[in-house]
Amino acid sequence: MTALVASTPAVDTDAIGHAAALCLRREIATYPKPGLVSPVDPGAHDDMNAAMMNRSADALAPYLAALAQAGAAGAGMDRLRAIGIAAEAAMMVATGGVNTHRGAIFGMGLLCAATGFRARYGIAAPLGTIVAQHWGAEILRGPVALHSHGTTVARRHAAGGARAEAAAGFPALYATALPALATARRLRPDDQNAQAVQVLMTLIVGVADTNLLYRGGPAGLAFAQDDARAFLTAGASPRGTGARARSRSTTASSPGGSVRGLCGPAGDDVLRRGARRVTLALLCSGQGRQDRAMFDLFVDEPAAAPIFAEAAAILGQDVHHLVRTAADDRLHANATNQILCVARGLAAAACLEPIGPALVAGYSVGEMTAWGIAGLWSPAATLRLTAARAAAMDAAGGAEDGLGFVRGLPRAAVEALVARFDCSIAIVNPGLLFVIGGTRAQVAACCDAALSQGAATARPIAVRVASHTRRLSAAVAPFQAALLEAQPARPVRGRTLIGATDATIVRGAAGIAGLAAQLDTTIDWAATLEALVERGVDRLLELGPGTALADMVRAAYPTLDVRAVDDFRSPAGITAWIAR
Structure with a gap:
């Protein structure tokens, strides 16, 4: 691996922290959000309102900047965790003891750290990839709150939750939220609220939200997903009466996990600090x-x-x-x-x-x-x-070298196969599609073995x-x-x-x-x-x-x-x- 060399002598971490806090404010302003606090109503939360949440977002800005600074310095997860604990204490002071943004401190905080790291070294890797590569293992090894909602859901329903999502590089952000944002921008280019609602509803449909699982179990999650799917299918105006009706239908539960995903695409532009978006x-x-x-x-x-x-x-x-x-x-x-x-x-x-x-x-x-x-x-x-x-x-x-591909097996299984047949993984593609290389005879044998282990498809290709x-x-x-x-x-x-x-x-x-x-x-x-x-x-x-x-x-x-x-x-x- 090529050693990283800092390309930017100083990173404007205050701007990153401000941008991240703006992401949180944009999420608060979005309406309708079933079960979640907005300027219109408190959703399922009788202990908070939009004004309180905005105070919380503002209080977190310097800590999110500190996380960006720590990321730029290459800090480990222990340092990030310490800043996160201090941020949580500041949140509690701003809200009078109400937990408004604990999940956002974790998820947005990691994205800020990755933004600082990326700016410092001038790389273009996705923020999620940076999080997974630099802090993923430490995230999974970190302390676990035995009685938290996420831990309870993991035991009851085998759902990964925020820790697993972050350690894996926020796959829901890239597979679900950002593509939904791209679609919403095409459909409603001048309506930022409509774009945010589209992303949130898509996340509710596509993500096993641990808050919904905790409060309503699998039946509650399925109900919320069906309701969000109906919203998307109907194409209701985000501020129309139909939208308000659908918003109220799931207010008994709060999809907090999905709204954490909304914060990422909400800051898609501002985390790049004004860079022109090329589509x-x-x-x-x-x-x-x-x-x-x-x-x-x-x-x-x-x-x-x-x-x-x-x-x-x-x-x-x-x-x-x-x-x-x-x-x-x-x-x-x-x-x-x-x-x-x-x-x-x-x-x-x-x-x-x-x-x-x-x-x-x-x-x-x-x-x-x-x-x-x-x-x-x-x-x-x-x-x-x-x-x-x-x-x-x-x-x-070699004169007999070539490539093949294997689709439908986990990477670990493909790695074991290529090692067995003296081949290598040449290209990692989405959708469990791997290009493999070696001698043509070895590639063919490896593809046959992959099929016997349950690969959807596997065969040599016309590259010599x-x-x-x-x-x-x-x-x-x-x-x-x-x-x-x-x-x-x-x-x-x-x-x-x-x-x-x-x-x-x-x-x-x-x-x-x-x-x-x-x-x-x-x-x-x-x-x-x-x-x-x-x-x-x-x-x-x-x-x-x-x-x-x-x-x-x-x-x-x-x-x-x-x-x-x-x-x-x-x-x-x-x-x-x-x-x-």
């Missing part, structure tokens, strides 16, 4: 989905012609003729495959300009495409460096190199030397490049070591997608070839607007979709 992401495809028609959409486009000419010069043959007539062995050979895939992505992007502001991320060799689209290299330089990448990989790898595994370690140094010699520029204005190895923002030459290291390092594509969603992306376009990445995102984030270039009949149709 479009371009996904650059990897190998394995090239086909005979992969260039047809752009064959007559003038913007694509120089890219196809450079690819032809490298491959020694017109690329249109090659993809139509080459034998399968030639088409899927690593040196050919990588050039074709990158040429396709570069051509698609060139024909769609001007695209406007966008985040860009690449999957495997697609990261080369992403660097080119972001403007760090010219298209010609991108293709030449891709050829150098393929040559280094072929020289380091063990990318992102230790089998390519000898390729890293020569590829890095070629990258350094090329001297990349900084990304062009309007393009934010997200590195797939560790979901960091790539700003230029400093990212070369990571790009080279991905040849023999597992890629966490699931974390890359989380980073995009966390930054507010609600539309994603896969440049191709193929629709594998778009299909993956649709399955993991069904509320997002996801398309692939191969879904369209013409470049004009794609540009019309982008311009919507």
Whole structure:
């Protein structure tokens, strides 16, 4: 793992604390919230009101700032816990002894610590990933309140609760809350309250809220979820009479666990302290989905012609003729495959300009495409460096190497399988989808064993190199030397490049070591997608070839607007979709 070096000499932790307190105030102001305190009514809480909760939120601001400062300093969980205890005492003073925000101190406090850490080191990893990696184990090992609501529910109903959610990196925030927020922003772009209500109701439907389980048991949870589902289905106005009726229907219980999830997306913008939200992401495809028609959409486009000419010069043959007539062995050979895939992505992007502001991320060799689209290299330089990448990989790898995939088994089970067959996990995708690498015989045997252990699907794929595994370690140094010699520029204005190895923002030459290291390092594509969603992306376009990445995102984030270039009949149709 690359050692982290501080990129920001000082982090404005007061601004982070203020932003976090604003998140809490936004949650209080949201209405309707079944069973929860709002400016309209106290819900199921006869011991508090909105004014009290706002006092509590204001009292917590300096402690949330202190948590951000501790995170920036790399503090352990003991230090964070001590600040949290002090914050709870300040809350009790502000409220006269009423627990208004204990859960928020824990969840929002960890997010603040992660925000401080991320700002200090200039990384783009999702906040949840930072929490899980740096404090997850300590969270689970920490003291347990034997008679708390969460502990009681864990014993009675085997529900994980706030500790398990935080230790895992807040999966409900990324799988449910942020996609719901993206959808709500599209539907009601000028109504922040409606967006927050949509997120809350989606969380109630999709999360086993421990407060609801404690107060009403499984039947109470099911009732609240059915009621929230009816609200979403009916599409009631958040301030209409229908909404008020639905709000009152579950006031006997308070979905406090769900509202903790609401606080995260409520601060989606402010925790980034005013950064402009870019809503479009371009996904650059990897190998394995090239086909005979992969260039047809752009064959007559003038913007694509120089890219196809450079690819032809490298491959020694017109690329249109090659993809139509080459034998399968030639088409899927690593040196050919990588050039074709990158040429396709570069051509698609060139024909769609001007695209406007966008985040860009690449999957495997697609990261080369992403660097080119972001403007760090010219298209010609991108293709030449891709050829150098393929040559280094072929020289380091074995003639019988390849990749496969396993879907539907837990990561621990896949790790045991790849160890048994001398393979490696190459890419971690959402939805329990893992790409594995090794010799083709070992990959095939591993896939067969995975099927026998209950995998939903598993098979080799048409990639003849063990990318992102230790089998390519000898390729890293020569590829890095070629990258350094090329001297990349900084990304062009309007393009934010997200590195797939560790979901960091790539700003230029400093990212070369990571790009080279991905040849023999597992890629966490699931974390890359989380980073995009966390930054507010609600539309994603896969440049191709193929629709594998778009299909993956649709399955993991069904509320997002996801398309692939191969879904369209013409470049004009794609540009019309982008311009919507």
